[in-house]
Amino acid sequence: xxEPTALKLTAKDFKSDQEVRWCPGCGDYAxxxxxxxxxxxxxxxxxNIVFISGIGCSSRFPYYMNTYGMHSIHGRAPAIATGxxxxxxxxxxxxxxxxxxxxxxxxxxxxxxxxxxxxxxILLFNNRIYGLTKGQYSPTSEIGKITKxxxxxxxxxxxxxxxxxxxAEATFVARTIDSDRKHLQSVLRAAAEHxxxxxxxxxxxxxxxxxxxxxQLKEPATRDDYLIRLEHRQPITFGTDGQFxxxxxxxxxxxxVRETATTPTDQIVVHDATVTDPAYAFALTxxxxxxxxNTPIGVLRSVNRPAYDTVVQxxxxxxxxxxxxxxxxxxxxxxxxxDTWTII
Amino acid sequence: xxxxxxxxxxxxxxxxGDSGDGMQLTGDRFTSxxxxxxxxxxxxxxxxAEIRAPAGTLPGVSSFQVHFADYDIxxxxxxxxxxxxxxxxxxxxxxVDLPRGADVIVNTDEFTKRNLAxxxxxxxxxxxxxxxxxxxxxxxxxxxxVGALAGLEVSKKDAERAKNMFALGLLSWMYSRPYESTxxxxxxxxxxxxxxxAANVAAFRAGxxxxxxxxxxxxxxxxxxxxxxxxxxxxxxxxxxxxxxLVAAGVRSGLPVFLGAYPITPxxxxxxxxxxxxxxxxxxxxxxxxxxxxxxxxxxxxGGSLGxxxxxxxxxxxxxxTISLAVxxxxxxxxxxxxxxxxxxxxxxxxxxxxxxxxxxGRHGEAPVAVIAPKSPADCFHAALEAARIALTYRTPVILLxxxxxxxxxxxWLLPDIDSLPDLRVQFATAPNGEDGTTFLxxxxxxxxxxxxxxxxxxxxxxxxxxxLEKADKTGDISYDPANHDLMVRTRAARIDxxxxxxxEVEDPDGDARVLVLGWGSTYxxxxxxxxxxxxxxxxxxxxxxxxxxxxxxxxxxxxxAYDRVVIPEMNLGQLAHVIRARYLIDAIGYNQVRGLPxxxxxxxxxxxxxxxxx
Numbered sequence: 001x002x003e004p005t006a007l008k009l010t011a012k013d014f015k016s017d018q019e020v021r022w023c024p025g026c027g028d029y030a031x032x033x034x035x036x037x038x039x040x041x042x043x044x045x046x047x048n049i050v051f052i053s054g055i056g057c058s059s060r061f062p063y064y065m066n067t068y069g070m071h072s073i074h075g076r077a078p079a080i081a082t083g084x085x086x087x088x089x090x091x092x093x094x095x096x097x098x099x100x101x102x103x104x105x106x107x108x109x110x111x112x113x114x115x116x117x118x119x120x121x122i123l124l125f126n127n128r129i130y131g132l133t134k135g136q137y138s139p140t141s142e143i144g145k146i147t148k149x150x151x152x153x154x155x156x157x158x159x160x161x162x163x164x165x166x167x168a169e170a171t172f173v174a175r176t177i178d179s180d181r182k183h184l185q186s187v188l189r190a191a192a193e194h195x196x197x198x199x200x201x202x203x204x205x206x207x208x209x210x211x212x213x214x215x216q217l218k219e220p221a222t223r224d225d226y227l228i229r230l231e232h233r234q235p236i237t238f239g240t241d242g243q244f245x246x247x248x249x250x251x252x253x254x255x256x257v258r259e260t261a262t263t264p265t266d267q268i269v270v271h272d273a274t275v276t277d278p279a280y281a282f283a284l285t286x287x288x289x290x291x292x293x294n295t296p297i298g299v300l301r302s303v304n305r306p307a308y309d310t311v312v313q314x315x316x317x318x319x320x321x322x323x324x325x326x327x328x329x330x331x332x333x334x335x336x337x338x339d340t341w342t343i344i
Numbered sequence: 345x346x347x348x349x350x351x352x353x354x355x356x357x358x359x360x361g362d363s364g365d366g367m368q369l370t371g372d373r374f375t376s377x378x379x380x381x382x383x384x385x386x387x388x389x390x391x392x393a394e395i396r397a398p399a400g401t402l403p404g405v406s407s408f409q410v411h412f413a414d415y416d417i418x419x420x421x422x423x424x425x426x427x428x429x430x431x432x433x434x435x436x437x438x439x440v441d442l443p444r445g446a447d448v449i450v451n452t453d454e455f456t457k458r459n460l461a462x463x464x465x466x467x468x469x470x471x472x473x474x475x476x477x478x479x480x481x482x483x484x485x486x487x488x489x490v491g492a493l494a495g496l497e498v499s500k501k502d503a504e505r506a507k508n509m510f511a512l513g514l515l516s517w518m519y520s521r522p523y524e525s526t527x528x529x530x531x532x533x534x535x536x537x538x539x540x541x542a543a544n545v546a547a548f549r550a551g552x553x554x555x556x557x558x559x560x561x562x563x564x565x566x567x568x569x570x571x572x573x574x575x576x577x578x579x580x581x582x583x584x585x586x587x588x589x590l591v592a593a594g595v596r597s598g599l600p601v602f603l604g605a606y607p608i609t610p611x612x613x614x615x616x617x618x619x620x621x622x623x624x625x626x627x628x629x630x631x632x633x634x635x636x637x638x639x640x641x642x643x644x645x646x647g648g649s650l651g652x653x654x655x656x657x658x659x660x661x662x663x664x665x666t667i668s669l670a671v672x673x674x675x676x677x678x679x680x681x682x683x684x685x686x687x688x689x690x691x692x693x694x695x696x697x698x699x700x701x702x703x704x705x706g707r708h709g710e711a712p713v714a715v716i717a718p719k720s721p722a723d724c725f726h727a728a729l730e731a732a733r734i735a736l737t738y739r740t741p742v743i744l745l746x747x748x749x750x751x752x753x754x755x756x757w758l759l760p761d762i763d764s765l766p767d768l769r770v771q772f773a774t775a776p777n778g779e780d781g782t783t784f785l786x787x788x789x790x791x792x793x794x795x796x797x798x799x800x801x802x803x804x805x806x807x808x809x810x811x812x813l814e815k816a817d818k819t820g821d822i823s824y825d826p827a828n829h830d831l832m833v834r835t836r837a838a839r840i841d842x843x844x845x846x847x848x849e850v851e852d853p854d855g856d857a858r859v860l861v862l863g864w865g866s867t868y869x870x871x872x873x874x875x876x877x878x879x880x881x882x883x884x885x886x887x888x889x890x891x892x893x894x895x896x897x898x899x900x901x902x903x904x905x906a907y908d909r910v911v912i913p914e915m916n917l918g919q920l921a922h923v924i925r926a927r928y929l930i931d932a933i934g935y936n937q938v939r940g941l942p943x944x945x946x947x948x949x950x951x952x953x954x955x956x957x958x959x
Contacts, residue, residue: 063811076635085643108636341576
C-alpha cells in the first residue's frame with residue numbers, strides 16, 4: 001500500500017459528479033458516506049486509489065467515488081482487481097461487492113483472492129437478498145425465505161460469509177454494520193492497514209426487498225443484547241450491562257455464550273485477532289443464532305502472511321537483478337536460445 | 345563393409361511407439377540434428393490426450409513425423425517414407441498412412457504374443473506376409489540396447505528405456521545426421537544422473553554402429569542442405585514462437601506483459617514458456633479458472649500492462665463475457681486461442697479451425713474484436729506482435745487463432761533483427777483533454793484510430809470511472825440515451841472495421857489462373873504445397889491466404905471477384921466460406937475436413953485439380 005502523504009483532502013474530494021441512484025433509504029448511502037468520510041484518513045492521493053466492483057446494487061459504488069474506478073461484470077471484480085494489484089502494487093485497491101456477486105456467481109474468485117492474499121480491501125455489502133434483479137433470495141438468505149423465486153420458501157442453507165472467508169485462508173476478516181458509521185470507519189481503518197486481502201462484511205439494509213433484515217442489531221431495545229463488539233485484547237462481554245460473556249468450554253470445539261455473573265473471570269475469552277489458528281475466529285463466526293443473537297462485529301482475524309502481489313513482484317525484481325544487459329540484448333539472446341545454425 | 349550412399353531430395357520419417365517410449369523426444373532430437381545440417385524441415389507431433397494410456401494399446405500410440413528436404417517445404421509430409429514402429433500397436437496404427445515400398449523398422453522384441461493380441465493380431469504381421477509390400481527391417485531394439493549397456497551401472501528398466509536413443513542412433517546413421525547436439529542434449533537433460541547420460545549415449549552409439557555394421561541396412565542416405573535465405577535459424581514450434589512474440593511485444597512496447605492463464609491443452613506450453621521470462625518483466629498468473637485468467641489480464645491492462653490470456657476453445661467460451669467487457673471498456677487485450685477439435689472436450693490433442701465463428705461472432709451484443717491467425721509455427725512470433733500492435737494501438741481485444749497443428753508443429757525460423765520488429769510504444773494519457781483544460785473525457789477519441797485515451801490509475805487529474813454499462817460519447821458517463829447507444833455501437837464497429845491491415849497478396853506466378861484458393865491460419869502449408877505441385881504439372885492456380893480475419897483486407901473483395909472460382913479449404917464445416925459468401929456475395933466452394941488432422945497436400949491437390957479442370 002502506498003505511503004501516506006500529507007494531503008489535505010476531505011470527504012467532498014471523494015464525491016464524484018455522478019448522481020447517486022440507489023433507492024431512497026438504502027443502506028448503501030450510509031456506507032458511501034462513511035467510506036468517503038474515511039478516505040482522507042488514508043493519506044493517499046485520489047489518483048492512487050481504485051474501486052472495482054462487480055454487478056448488483058452495491059457495485060454501482062465506484063461511479064460515486066472520485067477516484068479511479070471500474071464497474072465490471074458479475075462476480076469478477078476480485079479477479080480483475082488481482083490482475084491490477086499484481087501489476088500495480090503502488091495502488092490502493094478496494095473491491096466493492098454484494099452477497100450475490102461475491103458468494104454466488106463470483107464465489108470462486110473470492111475464495112482464490114483470499115487464498116492468494118492479494119493486497120485488496122474487499123467490502124461485501126450483505127443484504128441477504130438480490131436487489132437489482134428485484135427480490136430473489138441470495139446465498140446468504142435464511143433457509144425458508146419467501147421471495148419471488150421461492151414462493152414457498154427457499155430450500156437451501158445459506159453461507160456464513162465470514163466462515164467461508166476463514167475456510168478460504170483469509171488473513172483479515174471483519175464485520176460491521178451500515179448504520180454504525182463510527183464502527184464502520186474503525187473497521188475500514190484496520191482493513192486499510194492490513195497487508196494482503198482484507199475481507200469486510202457490512203450488514204446492509206435493503207429497504208425495498210428485505211427491509212429490517214438486521215433490525216435486531218440496530219434497534220436500541222435489542223442491539224446491545226444481540227451484538228458482540230469485539231475489541232482486541234479485551235475480554236468478550238456484551239449485553240446492556242455486560243451480562244453475557246463468551247467462553248471456551250473445556251472439551252468443546254467451539255465458543256459458547258454464558259452469563260457473566262456465573263462465569264469465573266479467568267474463563268472469559270480475551271479476544272485476540274492475531275491468533276494463528278483460524279479455528280478461534282471460525283468459532284466466533286458460529287456464535288450467532290438464526291435470530292442474529294450473539295453477532296460478533298469488529299475484527300475477528302488479522303494475521304500476517306506474504307501478499308501474492310508482493311511475492312510475484314519480488315520474483316520479477318530478483319530475475320531482473322540477475323542481468324545488466326539491456327532488454328533488447330536479452331531479447332536477442334532469448335530468440336537465439338538453443339540449437340541454431342547459420343546460412344551464409 | 346562400405347555402404348552405398350544415395351542422395352535424396354526429401355524424406356519423411358515417422359517415429360511411432362507407446363506414449364511412454366519417448367517418441368516425441370526422439371523426433372525432436374532428430375529434427376534438431378536435421379536443422380543443424382541445414383535441411384528445410386517441418387514436423388508434426390501426434391499424441392493421445394491420455395498421459396499414459398494402457399501400454400501397448402492403439403489409444404496409447406504416440407508419433408512424431410519429420411519432413412526434411414534440400415528445398416523449401418511447406419508441410420510435415422503426407423506419407424512417411426520410413427516408419428519406426430516400437431511395438432505392434434505403433435505398426436498397426438500407422439501402417440494405413442504408409443505407401444507401398446516404404447521402409448519399416450520394427451522393434452521385434454515387442455512383437456510378443458501378448459502385445460500382438462492387445463491390438464488384435466492373431467498372427468504376427470512380421471510372419472504372415474502382410475508386410476510384403478514394404479521394406480521391413482526387423483531389429484531387436486530393446487535387447488540390443490540392454491546388451492549394449494551391459495557394462496554400465498543402470499537398472500534393467502533404465503536400460504530398456506534407452507531404446508529410443510538406439511533408434512535415434514540408427515536413423516541418424518541412415519540419414520547421415522550430425523549428432524553432436526544430441527550428445528550435448530543428453531548431458532544437459534540427465535546432468536543430475538551421470539549414469540543415465542552414459543547409458544543414453546551408449547545406446548545412441550550402439551544404434552549408429554548397428555547401422556554401420558549390419559547387412560540389413562545396405563544403403564545410407566544424404567539430403568543436402570536447402571537453399572534458404574541467409575541468416576541464423578533455429579527450429580521452433582508455434583507455441584514457442586508465440587511466447588517469444590509476446591515477450592518481444594513487451595520489449596518493443598516498453599510495457600510489462602501480464603499473462604493470465606488456466607492450464608488447457610494445447611495452450612499450456614505458452615504459460616510454461618512465459619513463466620520463465622520474469623527478467624523481461626513478464627508476470628504470469630495461473631488463475632483459478634478461465635474467467636479469472638482473462639479478468640486478471642484485463643485488470644492488468646487497465647493498470648497499463650499488456651494483458652494477455654491464452655487458452656483453447658472451451659476457455660474462450662468461458663472468457664466471452666469478459667472479452668465483451670473489454671470491448672465496452674476499450675482496453676488492450678490479447679486473447680490467444682490455440683484451437684483444438686471440439687465441441688466440448690472434443691479431441692484435445694487434435695487440430696481444428698472450428699473456433700472462427702466464435703472468434704468473430706461469439707459474444708453477446710454487438711461486440712466486434714480484431715481477429716488474426718498465424719499461418720505456420722514460425723509465423724506465430726510475428727502474429728503475436730501483430731496482435732499486440734492492434735490491441736495497443738486501437739485499445740481493443742484481439743483474438744489470435746492458432747491451432748494445435750501450428751502450436752506443436754515446428755519449422756526453421758529465421759531469427760529477426762530486434763531493431764526490425766515493430767515499434768509498439770504507446771502514449772498514456774497524462775493531462776485533461778476537455779476543452780476547458782480541466783475536464784477529462786475518457787471516451788473522447790483519437791480521430792485517426794478512434795481509440796480512446798488510455799489513462800492508467802496513478803495519473804493525477806484523470807480520475808474517472810469506466811464500466812460495462814453503456815457510456816455516453818466522450819464523457820463516459822452512464823447513458824441510456826437511444827441515439828447515444830446507436831452511436832456507440834456503430835463507433836465500436838467502425839473502430840475495428842477501419843483498422844488498417846495489409847492488403848492480401850495473391851500468389852499467381854503466371855497471372856493466368858482462373859481459380860483462386862483462399863485459406864486462413866494453419867492450412868497455408870498444405871494449400872501451398874498442393875498449388876505448387878499443380879503448377880509443376882502445368883495447371884494454373886492462384887493462392888491467397890488471410891492473416892487478418894477481422895477486419896479483412898480492403899482489397900479482398902476485388903481479389904475474389906477477379907477469379908472464376910474461389911475454393912476455401914478449412915478444417916471446419918465452412919466457417920470462413922460462410923463469411924465470404926455473406927460479405928462479398930461470392931459463390932465460394934468449400935472443401936472441409938474435420939478429422940483432427942491437417943490436410944494432406946495430396947488430397948488438396950486432387951480436389952483443386954478437379955476445380956481447375958472444370959473451371
